[in-house]
Amino acid sequence: MNKLLVSPSPHIHSKTSTRSLMLDVVIALLPSVLVTVLFYGWSAVAILASSVVFCVLLEYLITRYLLKKPSTIGDMSAVVTGIILALNLPPTAPWWVAMIGAIVAIGVTKMTFGGLGQNVFNPAITGRVFLLISFPAIMTTWGGAKGFIGGADAVSGATPLGIVKEGLMQGQTLQQIFDLHDFSYAQMLFVNIGGSAGEISAIAIIIGFIYLLARKVIRPYITLSILVTVAVFSGIFWLIDPSQYTDPLFNLLTGGVLLGSVFMATDYVTSPMSDKGGIIFGVGIGIITMLIRYFGSYPEGMSFAILIMNSTVPLINKFCKQKKFGRA
Amino acid sequence: MKKTFSIGGVHPDDKKISAGCAIETLPTPKTVYISMAQHLGGPAKAIVAAGDKVKTGQVIGEPTGFISAYVHSSVTGTVKSVGLRKDLAGIPVVHVEIEAEPDEWAEGIDTSDTLVKEIPQDPKFIVDRIKSNGVVGLGGATFPTNVKLCPPPDKKADILILNGAECEPYLTSDYRIMIEKPQQIIIGAALMKRVLGVSHVVVGIEENKPEAIARMKEAIASLAAGSSDYEGIEVVTLKKKYPQGGEKQLIDAITHRQVKSMGLPIDVGAVVQNVATSLAVYDAVQKNRPLIDNTVTVTGECFPKQSNLLVRVGTPLSYIIDYLGGVPETAAKAISGGPMMGKAIANLDAATLKGTSSVLFLTEEQTRRKPETNCIRCGKCAEACPMGLEPFLLNKLARNGMMDELEQNAVQDCIECGCCLYSCPANIPLLDTIRIAKGEVIRIIRSRTAPKK
16 A cells, blocks of 8 residues: 555656657658659668668667767657658668768767757758768769669659759740650659659658648648748749749649658757747748749758758747737 | 637546446445545634534534635544544644444434525525535635635626536546536526626536536526526536636636636636535535535546445545455556546545545556656647646746746746646656746745735
8 A cells, every 4th residue: 555656747648759759750751761662662772771770870879878878769760860861862872871961960960969859950951961062963863773663764864943943044944944854743743753762752741741640740830831932932933934933833842842841841859839930930941942942053942941940940939939828 | 619728738538437337325434534624725623622422514613714614524423533634645634533423413404305496585695504514616626615606896707607527537526416416506506696696607518428418408497497596507518628627728618718817717707616516505505514525436447346426524535445345456546636637645544525526546557657858849738738838948947947937938827737748758747847836936926916014
């Protein structure tokens, strides 16, 4: 009878844990992983495996031997970072690119700030941007990968966004570029070869998004505000001059907008706490992405946009509080 | 659209496994220990001494201030002692120990089952009966009911809300009385309606209790058919969401009025009473029967015999548990109240109080807290907080002792419902730190507003 526990209320817990949330994110990423592996074959398997292994191993080594603390890999967050980093790389990238990405993502961005929950920037995106700047050739070359289905090996060269940027810089109109390259929206929606591993199927990402919403892992505001902003921003410019500015659907379906808005901008640690803050955050990402796409020198701006907005999160959190009960 | 409160809330599993058990009268124990601190406010002063003979329903404790209440003997017998005895938390409190004999009720108490439907005309008569029969709020806070029914003259209520939400998992005592004694509850509501002079009474019941909703509606219809005193009483079905039974949340759900920070329900014209209190009001006014027993749910998956028992005030918890077969092997924690806001029982020999609504047993697997890990800034605590606070922030401020910031971020508004800790995926003991900080901040606010000496 003396063995009864005594502790303050509440006496029960929802059973949701960091691990269960991360596991849900992994499950939500599976459709994208599956499509990537199917269309990019063994090279996609290799890059996914090396990215995940390096991320987890690095976190384990740092916590155990550098910080001399219990390992935190059980929370699965390093697995999530590993998968997202891999989905941000061209499938033909060599394994050591994934390793360097993992060092920047886990070693520099996450663990130096104190591990999960303490980092300012999204680890996977920081890793990707580091690689993009350091190894531009590797990071923008696609193709050469042989898929299990489809003829991916025949495809090489730039992404639709890259082609458009290139064409516009050479003075072509969009009409000419589109005629030349035969872009199809249906293709973009289902399987769009040419792009980072995770960018090939919009549908796969949307399935993941629906899963995350259904499991209440994320709320829809950040993702939707990014997509709406991209659509509205590009819609305005497209209406002004359709020969120079790509249309909203093209902007939503190409590049990293979907992958980024569903899986990277919604990262708990580096996004605002409140729904209102999330909307500001999302609008910011959308605008910066489109500014880079239309006026910058890079064809794609999603990663930069997320990183820039990551840095504003503490400020957004400070000013965007949810309404308190019984207070005006 | 079913009504509910506007901010936050969580959906713990219902676990109303004792819902089907009809209320059974627990045999009176050989000895009862009646606490003098059964209510919010000043403890009652014992007016009996060892050797005195007392009857069931006789006053043994008198109020010691404006906010205090009478305490009555729950048995007939001989006072053995008046002295300190440990309560369920292990804190010594003055108890009157009475050795029980067969019941002999004090004079003037109607112990028959006849339903008395006529509502007395004089509000003062009603309030006096409520006061003299020791009725206190049975929804948790045990605030003296007569005080709550007499707001200061500059404040006027326009609605009486009966709380039948019973939003905590496991608890079924309110559910059972709504099914078994709906007419008495409604008559109690009509009595309080007369005192407050309001024209509108709403009984809020969550949607997971359809039978209670039906029985209460029937009771209202049959009573209203016989007298105009029962006009304006209605049942409102609420969505199932915890903490719907929180006073401020219930008022928000039903009237869409939000009680201001540090304010009282009467500030928005509302008075909230639990359905069990309403039943006690019926007994007190119509039967002149003091509050000497109440319904206690004894439950938990690991407990072999789910029960709803009518228990005399002052019955040792161990007596109830032994009656039902003893503490189960696998039980790791015994709780008085629900799993979200109830208190862990440190002393099973403690006696029941007027406000004891349940004894709940949880296994180690159900209740063991997991080690705290890093905050992942998911915001689930803020999403869950029914007061719109930011528990993650309050926790951080509390750990750094930042009192001004804690006050600015409204730690004093916390209702200690536990939604934040319940939802936290990193198992951070948010409410533990916030509860302590809240106490300190309220003390600071009070010392500032108190007149300078």
